[in-house]
Amino acid sequence: MxxxxxxxxxxxxxxxxxxxxxxxxxxxxxxxxxxxxxxxxxxxxxxxxxxxxxxxxxxxxxxxxxxxxxxxxxxxxxxxxxxDDTPVDVGYREYGYLFLAEDRHIPLLYTNNAIQRKLGVNVGLLDSDDLARGYPWMNVSDLAGGSLGLSGEGRLxxxxxxxxxxxxxxxxxxxxxxxxxxxxxxxxxxxxxxxxxxxxxxxxxxxxxxxxxxxxxxxxxxxxxxxVRSRKRFAFSFSCRTEVSGCPLVIDPSGVHFSPEGRQFIAGCSPDPENDPDCSDFEIDYGWFEEHIWPILAHRVPAFESIKLENAWAGHYAYNIxxxxxxxxxxxxxxxxxxxxxxxxxxxxxxxxxxxxxxxxxxxxxxxxxxxxxxxxxxxxxxxxxxxxxxx
Incomplete structure (x- = not known):
């Protein structure tokens, strides 16, 4: 045919x-x-x-x-x-991405901010005091600042x-x-x-x-x-007994990132390049969460020391090497x-x-x-x- x-x-x-x-x-x-x-x-x-x-x-x-x-x-x-004029809803919810920075990241943070603002991105720079006031549930002791999207960012x-x-x-x-x-x-x-x-x-x-x-x-x-290679990435969904209000999508300097998802949170982290082989299966490495992600979550948000892992899934990046x-x-x-x-x-x-x-x-x-x-x-x-x- x-x-x-x-x-x-x-x-x-x-x-x-x-x-x-x-x-x-x-x-x-x-x-x-x-x-x-x-x-x-x-x-x-x-x-x-x-x-x-x-x-x-x-x-x-x-x-x-x-x-x-x-x-x-x-x-x-x-x-x-x-x-047929039926409204389209893809569940878009706007909240900012918050990139956290240690002292060594500050020059790059300012360089990126200049590029972003030149193109009209609504983004703000925060120092450690701003972070402490805005996110009282966060440990900022090792942070020098951050970059927060004030509009035009979110999830769908x-x-x-x-x-x-x-x-x-x-x-x-x-x-x-x-x-x-x-x-x-x-x-x-x-x-x-x-x-x-x-x-x-x-x-x-x-x-x-x-x-x-x-x-x-x-x-x-x-x-x-x-x-372009297939690289596996994990997402872990967990619940926390303590309320963590006003949480944006947070990117820790370690690369661990987390965000609210309804009454729960999801978290993930890309592995180091030497531990990131081509992969096409969907098996989940729960040890990656226990050994690498959870300790960083608990350090950044003390309330996350006591959480319950609810769900996890794997997907694949079309990764340009x-x-x-x-x-x-x-x-x-x-x-x-x-x-x-x-x-x-x-x-x-x-x-x-x-x-x-x-x-x-x-x-x-x-x-x-x-x-x-x-x-x-x-x-x-x-x-x-x-x-x-x-x-x-």
Whole structure:
């Protein structure tokens, strides 16, 4: 069996669904789109297991601009994604990210603050006295200050956003196909077809790699080495008997981060690079919480010395081993093969901006709203890393 589509998107998570929506919504595009979904339930996808965080406190201007695009999008989400005028609610709740700093971090904190404020981020610098007054439940004895997002940061329900993009795209004529891609046909430096596990092939004018943690496998079908790996991350949910009021999403200098989730809290921490292998399973290491996360939680918030672990889950980052930033746009030689990969935990909050940007590239051959050319594949070939100094 053989079929033809103008655009084939490999991956139906929030990135692939966003690209499909913005393509169908963009003036000048009048093509057919198929999104391949390996797991239509999304149970094991990166999107459904995301924390759903949205922040503007980055050090790279393009990352800040993408987060601001997200804020604008959330403010008009019903306008964009409503079907039959039904309001769209993705459970967005605004509260700031609080980056805590020791003495050694203060110069970087001020440098990042200058970048953020220049771009209009509503962020405030706090000293240790400010922290003590604002968060009396926090141990600030070893802290020199912090950076708090005053607006435009928070959390949303990742699954709801993915489904809103998906349903709106379907209403606009996008086909979501339950199928697993297993290969690509490349002829004369162009991807001519996507091969499916059921033995069929899907001819295409453009192919978009939005395959999340398996993106390097998809790129490998075209003979391309994409520096994106699947890296496991844990989230631990716990309850605390003592009230901890007014808690933002807190990023400790150790890298441990925690935030309120209803009447409970969730916490996590990325491991050191030497203890962060490629991984695709969902097994949970409870020892990681007991030995590494809990002691830091108890140090920072004395009330957390007495907590009850309620739940835990594992998900996977599409981790860019070059610089933990996105890889966007077409391949320099196979020019009808597009990348939207390597978000390293920031894909959800960057999905509207990325969807719109990739749609512009395919439709117009250039970025017209946000210039994201800095994230092109050419930097991978050159080994030109973009250093983001606010990665969590």
């Amino acid at each position: 053989e079929a033809t589509q103008d655009i084939v998107i490999i991956g139906g998570g929030v990135i692939g669904s966003s690209i499909a929506y913005f393509l169908k919504s963009m003036a000048g595009f009048d093509g057919s789109i198929t999104v391949l979904e390996k797991d239509p339930s999304y149970e094991f996808g990166s999107t459904a297991r995301s924390w759903g965080g949205v922040r503007q406190q980055f050090s790279t201007p393009e990352n800040i601009l993408m987060s601001q695009f997200m804020q604008e999008f959330l403010g008009q989400i019903t306008h964009h994604l409503a079907i 329900d990742a699954y709801s956003l993915n489904q809103a993009f998906r349903k709106k795209s379907i209403s606009l004529g996008v086909r979501f196909l339950k199928a697993e891609a297993i290969g690509l046909e490349v002829e004369a430096k162009q991807v001519s077809a996507v091969l499916l596990k059921d033995g069929s092939r899907l001819r295409s004018g453009y192919v978009v790699n939005a395959a999340g943690p398996t993106a390097s496998e998809v790129a490998g079908w075209a003979g391309i080495d994409l520096p 070059l610089d933990q930033n996105a890889i966007l746009g077409s391949h320099p030689e196979i020019t009808n093969f597009f990348f939207a990969n390597g978000f390293s935990g920031h894909g959800l909050q960057q999905s509207p901006a990325v969807g719109h940007a990739i749609a512009e590239l395919i439709t117009h051959g250039e970025y017209r709203t946000l210039d994201l050319s800095r994230f092109s594949f050419s930097r991978v070939t050159a080994g030109d890393a973009i250093l983001e100094r606010n990665i969590v």
